[in-house]
Every structure is written in structure tokens, then in C-alpha cells.
Amino acid sequence: DSGVTQTPKHLITATGQRVTLRCSPRSGDLSVYWYQQSLDQGLQFLIQYYNGEERAKGNILERFSAQQFPDLHSELNLSSLELGDSALYFCASSGRQLSYGYTFGSGTRLTVV
Amino acid sequence: GQSLEQPSEVTAVEGAIVQINCTYQTSGFYGLSWYQQHDGGAPTFLSYNALDGLEETGRFSSFLSRSDSYGYLLLQELQMKDSASYFCAVKGGKDSSYKLIFGSGTRLLVRP
Numbered sequence: 001d002s003g004v005t006q007t008p009k010h011l012i013t014a015t016g017q018r019v020t021l022r023c024s025p026r027s028g029d030l031s032v033y034w035y036q037q038s039l040d041q042g043l044q045f046l047i048q049y050y051n052g053e054e055r056a057k058g059n060i061l062e063r064f065s066a067q068q069f070p071d072l073h074s075e076l077n078l079s080s081l082e083l084g085d086s087a088l089y090f091c092a093s094s095g096r097q098l099s100y101g102y103t104f105g106s107g108t109r110l111t112v113v
Numbered sequence: 114g115q116s117l118e119q120p121s122e123v124t125a126v127e128g129a130i131v132q133i134n135c136t137y138q139t140s141g142f143y144g145l146s147w148y149q150q151h152d153g154g155a156p157t158f159l160s161y162n163a164l165d166g167l168e169e170t171g172r173f174s175s176f177l178s179r180s181d182s183y184g185y186l187l188l189q190e191l192q193m194k195d196s197a198s199y200f201c202a203v204k205g206g207k208d209s210s211y212k213l214i215f216g217s218g219t220r221l222l223v224r225p
Binding site: 043050096 | 144
């Protein structure tokens with residue numbers, strides 16, 4: 001157990017639907033990051049939150065949104081889903097130093113059919 | 114922006130040594146990180162280099178040359194369990210964010 005909890009582990013949904021992915025960061029970490037990993041691809045940065053506020057944005061589609069709540073858990077909302085959104089979605093958390101690295105959750109595998 | 118290049122695939126024999134290279138371009142350098150990811154698993158942090166030179170952690174070492182915008186991950190005494198993808202990463206930009214930009218990954222296959 002890395003300390004970062006992601007739910008659900010698997011999600012199968014139809015095109016056009018909306019889903020919510022949930023992430024609880026490691027205890028003490030204020031930063032949460034969301035990444036998308038398509039089949040055999042690298043990790044694409046979506047968005048970062050720090051202590052409840054959006055800190056950085058990557059190539060996140062307008063159909064996607066996220067937020068971080070006062071208890072520091074974060075949710076990634078994906079709407080109007082398309083087949084191409086099928087991917088592994090990872091959440092990671094970190095402290096204040098890059099030297100300690102990110103701690104990743106086990107990911108949510110989203111399949112859009 | 115930031116970009117990283119690493120080989121897509123490397124094959125080596127069990128017990129051997131393998132080096133995975135990474136070249137990067139970034140506006141403002143704040144260190145080079147390495148992550149390991151087994152198929153279907155989560156990436157795990159391996160190492161971080163902020164200064165030039167070699168950092169050793171057990172069988173794994175990581176090297177950085179800031180003047181060449183280059184680093185590598187060295188894996189010694191390869192074991193079958195080292196078969197995985199390895200990603201290098203740099204901090205994305207000069208802002209206060211700690212977001213990491215990852216390379217496309219190097220798939221390492223260790224053969225018996």
C-alpha cells in the first residue's frame with residue numbers, strides 16, 4: 001500500500017456518460033496530481049492541486065474537471081466520454097520536495113465502450 | 114516547454130548491466146527523476162538527481178550531467194523482476210508547481 005488510495009480500480013462505461021474518479025493522498029501530502037496513461041504510452045499530466053487550489057494545468061480536455069476538497073482528497077470528473085478516453089488514470093501525491101518523489105496510487109482503469 | 118527523449122526498448126540478460134539514457138530540454142532545471150512501472154502497476158519513485166554526478170542506491174544508480182542535459186539510469190546485476198518500463202522526468206517549468214513531465218518510457222526486457 002503506497003498510501004495513496006484511488007477508487008474505483010476499474011470502471012466500464014458507455015460513450016457519452018460521466019464518471020468520477022477519487023483519490024486520497026498520502027497522509028501529510030498537500031499536492032495531488034492527475035495523470036492519464038493510454039495503452040503503452042507515457043504519463044500525460046492533466047492537473048495539479050495544492051491544498052485545495054489548482055496549481056498547474058496540463059493538456060486537460062474541457063470535458064474533464066477536477067477539484068480538491070478541504071480534507072485534501074481529490075476527484076477527477078470526466079464527462080461526455082469518448083472511446084479515446086479509455087486509459088489508466090493515476091493520481092499521485094507529493095510533499096514539498098521533488099527529491100522525495102511522487103507517490104502514485106494504483107490507478108483507475110477506465111474503459112469506454 | 115519541456116521534452117525528454119529515451120529509447121523505447123532495451124533488452125538485456127539476467128545478471129548483466131544495462132544503462133537507460135535520457136536527454137531533456139527544459140526551461141529551468143530542477144532535477145531529473147526516475148520511475149519504474151511494471152505492467153499494470155503504478156509508477157514507483159527510484160531516484161532524483163539535482164547535481165552532476167552519480168547517485169547509487171543498491172543495484173540502481175542514476176547519473177546526471179547538467180551541461181549536456183543528459184542523464185542515465187544504470188541497473189546492475191539484472192534480475193527478471195527488473196523487467197518493467199522506466200521513465201525519466203523533469204519538473205515542468207519555472208513556476209512554483211511541482212508537476213513532473215515524463216518521458217515516453219523505456220521498456221526493459223530481461224532475458225534468462
